[in-house]
Amino acid sequence: MSFARTLFAPEHDQFRDIARRFLQAELVPHHAQWEKDKIVPREIWRKAGAMGLLCPNMPEEYGGAGGDWLYNVVVIEELARLGLTGPGFMVHSEMCAPYILDYGSEELKREWLPKMVTGEAIGAIGLTEPGAGSDLKSIRLRADRVGDDYVLNGQKVYISNGQNADLVMTAAKTDPNAGARGVSLVLVPTATTGFERGRNLEKLGLKGQDTSELFYSDVRVPVTNRIGAEGAGFSMLMTKLAQERLTQAVRSAAVCEAVLAETVAYVKERKAFGHTLGDFQNTQFVLAQLDAEITAQRLFVDHCIAAHLRGGLDPVLAAKVKLIGSELHCKTVDQCLQFYGGYGYMLEYPIARAYIDARIVKIAGGAVEVMKQIIWRDLEKRNG
Template structure:
């Protein structure tokens, strides 16, 4: 089997520590959190104390100052355990990254230490009821009023929405400027005018809170702007490859995990005088998925390596996200079939993995958007269409 040579002994020591935390502080309680539709804030504080949040944040802002692989280890161990509830990835990989990359020194000092400790939970406010992948179509407005901006609008499907303390919010500051009219703000959710809607009930990832958010004459200081006015779309585009890489890491990890579960189950379950693993159909299905999982892992690890060298191309990220997402959904479906009726029971991890899987073809850009990105690159300069 191909060895993963990205990680050194220090990373593996860190992995052991993270795995122990997940097994003791998350796994025993996750089913109850699924019933509640949310994880407790205490978990965030414990994770912060364990150093599991925002590992790459520099020490001057309270972080470990570690490399990206430390964050990867946290994400992999969460998904390997089936713990889809804690919204650490959005908090760490997206919100903290936006603040580190584009925030002022005052913004970094205000938010990063609290995000590292788990005291402040981060979320992204981009999707609206009528604007998903097409971010240029957002309608949430921010209007300048003296030294402040007044924000009105609505967001939906916002992960960590019930708990977030800081929100990277996409707004329109110029409705006639298209993509150039989008501006980002760091919103302190304790401000008047910020309202949380209901905690949405989802097909999967039931323990992760997902909300509607409303902004009713929410007044934020101009100093809360992230980057420049009208520069929000450009900022968001610079981080899409990282977001899609995270989705690929998730899918590659879940595929490997589900295959391990299925090999174990089919090797122990008897049918017609032999184990399910003794049937050629079982062997062929799992052999095919295994070979493709190794290919997905190798490509994903290569993308991680390129990302750490600041060389990850958006098209490569789209290919990684698209192929691993499709393999993810196919794997949980075919493996659940081998569990038979038990695979449909919520007490079995494969049932939860099946329910959790479907979002991966949507989150971080739909499969159709990924295909558009890839095909545009393929036919660049070769057709009469505008690209």
């Protein structure tokens, strides 16, 4: 990188060194096997928890270190730079735990958050259904009130951490006639009678991260397992989506930087027609263009991180940084892979794995088309 980032204090840099050493020692040597197994052993979660890599911004009263969100950023970036897509730490720390911390009852916080910090309990978030992807208002899974309980019936699909999860933050319809205002969030322990995991799904990429179908058949949980008010699920999801989209952008920026650096090193060594690939002007121009765009995106991402730390990340800005980051992520791995020729098509090369892992970024956290819709609505409003 051609400039110094100013977000991080010395303690963040020290934590980065610890995280990087741990990931290189405990994850990198085994990641290829986990991709074949389609799951990461629970032992790794507990080891990561012991090193402070899970929910590092969790307050001390709930078992965490009480750090700021920059510690989370460090973990996201170091996983991305090493090409470690297997453990679903991002889903656990950035998508599940924040709902419990910000909206859960004190009882739920004390029951689950310390276990999530240590890796004893693994979290997932159950939103997507076979007939409802980006359109969360159209979910069909029901949570019917029966006395002091909810009885849940329905199905979720494409749920990251689904095989390993001990708890699933489940979006359910508590009022099927109220549209978005009929959506509630209910915390469902996976040991509950009637909860079943389906297949560990075959995916294009992110092969080490378990992704599942989930089935709810008369799953009964106390009403006290609801997160926030009844019918407030959709509004809570919208509030947290800005952080989720920024998280995706943080990961994409780190991947772009790592892939570019690896490619520059490769083209300086790889010979063709009596020269290195780096000697050719086309190589220089393509990689120079990518470097300029990646630098611009890095500045944009860091600006958004700073805004989020202040509590002022605008949802439209989050959509923009996620949109641009997703597009650049896919462009970078595609153009860099080209320089590897046939080697780039072999999965033993990190660039090939980066390529197949990249495609999800245009879907996860909201499809790029949804991001464009959000941006257009704001643009139309500002120029109406």
